[in-house]
């Protein structure tokens with residue numbers, strides 16, 4: 554029996570069956586190095602999904618690993634009850650790249666934790682409870698994070714928190730009535746006003762949004778929408794929380810943060826995934842004034858938040874990015890990826906839209922460009938065929954029909970060329986499918 558078969562069998566025996574696993578025959582990974590990973594049977598793959606946009610500076614990055622090793626010999630755990638040097642060093646380092654004023658941090662262990670904490674802080678600061686989120690958004694797996702999430706398939710369990718209301722997302726590719734972009738953006742802003750007027754008391758704690766909705770299929774929010782929404786929310790007393798869990802750390806190119814393409818300033822920003830190259834760490838950044846508002850309102854600790862090993866990894870990850878793999882480089886390599894994907898779109902009519910920014914490119918697949926009927930089976934086919942060529946990509950979107958292409962930020966021109974070649978071949982195979 555192959556090692557992969559054995560592991561897949563044991564997975565079934567010991568792990569919850571509702572774990573989402575990619576591929577009809579799941580892929581147990583063994584090791585990684587820079588842009589590549591190997592499965593347990595020894596097959597090599599070019600990784601263009603980076604463990605869900607998380608291995609930001611490459612698998613087994615030498616600098617990150619050395620920093621973890623160094624910390625390993627000192628202190629693995631302290632909890633947030635004790636200040637420790639690496640926790641503080643990481644806060645200082647992060648403060649060098651966060652937007653001006655957002656220089657006070659809470660560290661947690663997951664994106665879910667960060668989003669929950671951010672909303673709680675907004676509620677404490679404003680004294681209001683009600684929250685606006687966007688349809689197609691994703692915030693995580695806790696009961697409250699699922700309440701923020703705007704996709705039915707990710708909202709398992711009993712009815713969710715009633716004080717979260719979801720406004721229409723400016724998913725311009727699927728605009729209502731095929732409206733043009735400007736008209737649809739305005740319609741979404743009108744809808745936001747309407748949601749507030751009809752479903753809330755008018756006094757808001759916050760709105761949370763992702764500059765590019767990751768799990769939603771890289772739906773890229775138009776700057777005009779984000780600006781308009783921020784104005785509306787603030788007029789109702791609410792704060793703006795920007796979820797940079799997927800879009801942060803230069804991935805979108807040119808700027809460190811995805812919202813910086815859109816001309817808005819958040820009051821609170823959350824981040825995770827790429828923050829520490831795969832070590833479990835998340836952060837909430839805000840102003841000193843907003844952070845101060847929670848003092849005296851109740852106690853808070855986090856046992857694993859800001860874990861010393863994760864913070865050590867975070868320091869080295871940001872150093873790597875600042876020195877070698879920053880936003881300008883992401884813009885440059887991302888432009889190559891985007892233009893290559895656009896060439897593939899000329900060749901394959903099942904590509905409905907290419908969207909995203911930098912090294913975060915979505916490819917929405919449709920049965921027919923006119924009807925835009927979502928083609929989930931073709932997206933599955935693309936994952937399977939890419940895997941055969943030795944390429945890992947992701948998928949997402951409400952209909953599961955959008956390919957998510959987001960390599961580690963260390964990807965070079967040659968890696969992009971290799972990925973495009975493999976995608977080209979995978980598309981040619983998928984075009985043979987019966988659809």
Ligand SMILES: Cc1ncc(COP(=O)(O)O)c(C=O)c1O
Nearest residue numbers: 663664665691692693767798799
């Ligand atoms: C935008 C966004 N926010 C929050 C989360 C939740 O993060 P985690 O899975 O680390 O809890 C995710 C996870 O995919 C995400 O994409």
